[in-house]
Amino acid sequence: ISAVLLVGAYKTIEEDDLKFPLIYGEGKKARVLATIGVTRGLGDHSLKVHDSNIYIKPFLSCCPEVKVYPLAQCEHGADDVLVLGTDGLWDVLSNQEVAESVGCFLANCDPDDQHRYTMAAQDLIMRARGVLKDRGWRIANDRLGSGDDISVYIIPLMYGNKQN
Template identity: 85%
Template sequence: LASFKNVVYPPHRAYKTIEEDDLKFPLIYGEGKKARVMATIGVTRGLGDHDLKVHDSNIYIKPFLSSSPEVRVYDLLQYEHGPDDVLILATDGLWDVLLNEEVAEAVTNFLPNCDPDDPHRYTLAAQDLVMRARGVLKDRGWRISNDRLGSGDDISVYVIPLIHGNKQS
């Protein structure tokens, strides 16, 4: 993503007024979680916004952003799953600071240390991921492993067991 213009929003206003110059290439400003389409809307903010207009304007963002999420279907009955096979569903507060591999490793190491019959083990694994993403408060702010910044965003995590049958659903 190209970063060519920094937009600073006042604390009470989350939108930028779109100018003619904003309609030129590049249409995505910023990087990572600071990326904005046409310097106004975060990509995930478009989900469910079927009009996809820039706030308080008649400028459509539809050619650049879809309000329809990508959906994938995973047939649970097609595969055998054990009690440690899970799906991680989380907000960007987790994914902005931890890689998929880090999350997988954390859960892979956490779950075997829990009683397999404890129904709270998945909640505890989710709490562990939240704490990993938030980090530890140090003199330079919240830090995670390798002295990286911890998440300053909200963090919601669900650890969903994939095992089916009589034991779990």
């Protein structure tokens, strides 16, 4: 006997849904057990499938992964940065594309320009949004640009007042 549960407007959860892969889709369409967006679980301590008593807890944590980086113990240059962005950025640009874009942008800026990190963040936003064409927002290689909200912070890692 197989139990079937109707889940809101998403889909019917069946026994096969509890097998790998647990995450279906990519980018914005990625869903845990084909029901809940991966980032939607942050802070949701119950983590139940919508309108049910099925717990998703074994597959999704409401606690974000936190890593500590010993900033003061490492040497950094003016172009060493942390890029903090929302899914509107990461859904359309890879880590490699972001790193190359920021690296190239900062290399072409005056190192004394106090606005260079803000301008690099604005450049990333423009790259992720793309240009509006007849078929929607498009980025490099005619890929879809982000239709989502995009927030980006570029945080320099150079510790203290050291200058290169």
